[in-house]
Amino acid sequence: MSQQSTVLTAPRLVRPRTVVVGSMFASAAAAMMFMGLIIIYLVERAGVRETGEEWFPSGSIEMGPPGFVFATLILSVFTIQWALQAIKADDRINAFVALALTLVFAAAVFNQLWFIIGDTGFTLAGSDAAGPSGQEAQFFFFVINGAFAVFLILAVAFVLLTFMRALAGQYSPLHSGGIAAAALFWNTVVAMWAITWFVVYITK
């Protein structure tokens, strides 16, 4: 029985900036969509406050858990940048660990978000007892947190796909564009929470 061997050529060089530039434009669009929701939230909240009514019922939103979400996401910024630097240094093991840690932090954020939403006792349509302005506040609470969750799911999918391609040996110091693109989108999503944290949870 004879053995046939095939000599495979190395993959062609590709432009290193294409994926990052694409991610930049996509991140800009995602940021504007999220900020559109935040701005309308601010407009509606200001309108309610001008009438002297309460926006969120006092004591309904805790300060701690959203802060933990923010802290977790800040840690994830470090890990995703760690992954990028590691791949640029051709340190694949560190890159895998950093990407895996980023995904673990994302799982922690989903868990905390679930807790926050359950803890408030809010519903999407708002309870009758909350009154019109309270119902609107609860509606916005769900829409903004929901939109953030959707963007976080997209970011997780992006990092996961990048992680799998990294495991398959695809990135190198010269071709780290995929991880840089995922990092850019991830950081955009973290910025979304930074704004949500300040606007929805701190200034309430």
Added chain:
Amino acid sequence: MFTTGFKFFYGLGSALMAAAVVYGYTTGGDGLGPLVMGWEGGVGDHLGYGVLLTLGFVAMGIGLIMVAFRDADPAAQSHYLGVESVPSAPLVTGNFWPVVGAFGVGGMVIGLVINTAVFITGLILCSAVAIEWMTTAWADRATGDPDANRELRNRVMAPIEVPALGATMVALVVLAMSRILLASSKNGAVVVAGVAAVLILGIAVLYATRPQLGRNVVAGLALALGVAILAGGIVAAAIGERSFEEHEPGHEGAIVEIVEGSTSVEIAYTGVEASL
């Protein structure tokens, strides 16, 4: 030093920010409000001010990334790679997955309105597309030989694709046939089942014997199926939910009372068991 892309995006961002300040002051902003994002004083119309300011930040952000990459100019990219001339864009092979993804998004959209199961089906389609896309993109760059890349991709994905596609087709046929048979009369169901069996066998034989013809036929059938499913969803949205009769334990028949009003006949629920 300052690239054209940077000048455009940073200029756009600066102009939008300046517009935000002007807008803030001309729509009722006071004090330092429009300059310090309302930290001290009012910003005027919240929406216009907020949108202009955010647009400015985003455009400036793009400008900063552009200058960091020197506009991704060919010279900058070739310098980064350490080669003399910048590589050309790779020619990638086409596949069905972008279209499948589009139908997946369509399914999610219709499902959000009419039925959660349709939404989940769309979501599964989109997830499958993401995995297929990722694998194909990976395989495209595995080696410098497109044929080897294709073979590599098929070796990874075919063991998953073939059974999954087969199971999906069987499930679709079974589901569709069950609906048709339930709607047919006793003898009609026998005829329908026979015709369906002959059709399935005929299509399979045709596809097996004429694979070249089959490529476009299969594409047409798949497209028609996708359109039919989405059209069905839209029709469902038009008709609304089918009403089901729910029987509470102990209640046998409808509980209605006909009340003749001055201008119309109203049917009102009385809660008293009666029969018409």
Added chain:
Amino acid sequence: MTMTESPPATATGTDGDTAVPRIAGGLHTWLTTSDHKKIGLLWVAVSVLLFAAVTVVGAVLGFERADADSVDIFGGVNSYFQMWTLYRVAFAVLVVAPLFIGIATVVVPMQIGSTNIAFPRAALGAFWTWLIGAGITISAVLIGGGWGALDGVTSDEADAISLTLLGTGMVIFSLLVASVCIATTIVSMRTSGMNLSRVPLFTWSMLVATSVWLITLPIAASNLVLAYVDLHHGGPSTFGNPEPVAGATAIWQQVDWVVSQPQVYAFAIPLLGILGSIVPVAAGTRHVSHSAMIGLIGLFGFLSVGGWSQPAFHDGTEDFLFIAFGLVILLPVLGSLAGAASTLAEGEGIGFKDTHLLASLGAGVVLLAAVVSGALRVVEPFHLIARSTTTGVFNLVMVSAVIAGVAGLWFWAPKITGHQLAGGLGKLVVLDLVLGGLLLGLTDLVSGFLETPDFLLAPPVSSTADALNLVSVVGAVMVALGALGLVAGLLGGLRSDAASAGDDPWDGHTLEWATTSPPPEGNFSEPPAKVVSEAPLLDQSGSNESEIA
């Protein structure tokens, strides 16, 4: 393992005179292609067909308005409102934006010397997502949906309205994906020597247009999300308010800004690029000021940024910035037209016989009419904001954009279809669209001065307004006929026995004319030479001449 750089895999082109069109292919090819030229042709073909459909709707709406007392085509004010809103949304996001995306998807990679578009699979996915989204949106309106209902939303209509909102969101999403592909191509895939200040003006205008769309249309998506969630999940807020508000619906008020000043101008940004690309070629000389045009197109882009002026939240029509944007936008349009006129004056022996030159100039004239109408509309003493002038400005911008699309199609037809499009028919279409567009738009401008309201069906305010409504119908019918002519022209170009194009029939200046017609897969048989100016082919011919001398 060592990294090797291999030359680009390209097919060898054939001589233009004997080229066999390669745009044909079975359904399988069109469903799976990753060739930017095929993807672009898909966008162009469907948007042109939708243009014909939209203009028919526009003409029928015109008939209804012209004789509101006795004609009842739609069966009520609410149905009229649904079709009127569909007309506006469809014209913008189902005709004009995709037409430019289609032309850009074909032409931009060649103009910058690239072998393909960035993310070709995403570009194909964007087209099919857009097509399905368009189908969902139109179907949802036809089954009783729309962007709210003037007579209040019944529970039967709620699902169809929700479907309209999500369908519109899907269309916007796909336009954004296509925009990412085009913008990324322009930024990161240029050939050697082509920095951003040297890209052709059409390519630059597409970078500006897609950038503006990418940062503004997501705001419309957030409006749609709020309206959908509110309407579909119990209505705790006012965004999906089923009751009519101030003569419109709460939902439409949140979407209206996309097709109103200033955002409506964003759909016409590529017009300036097409004008700036065609005129120098027709004149046989360089543009008198390429760099000034870069700035003017950028300024036009800035002044067409919308989203900040949403009447649903704040009536900003009397605000300083709204008025300033409406007035200052005259400058880039006038500047572009002046640049075109100066460039033509520099040329020699211009016969104005080419369809693309006539169309690009016609588009510029109609756009000028649009921005002048828009400037009049924002001047407060005229009180034209809620009047028919709004529709007039919209129609003028949209028709001018389509005429620019006609210019682009006739100019780049050799690269899009492999053939030249019929010149006689083209001139007829251009003449018809320019006159029809001006009639359609300017009559609404004048009607606005006569206090004719924007969209509500009402008896004419005067006999003059009545007559103007009839003239407007004539304009609408002319535009519809022009649309049919456009469809016929494009179909003629797609026939295999159409006139052969030649590789460079116009003596073009930019890289798309350095390849065959139709271009091979990979666009160029060999990588283009290093670019040193905005007109690389003029540079090459100049160096050839000097060598010969």
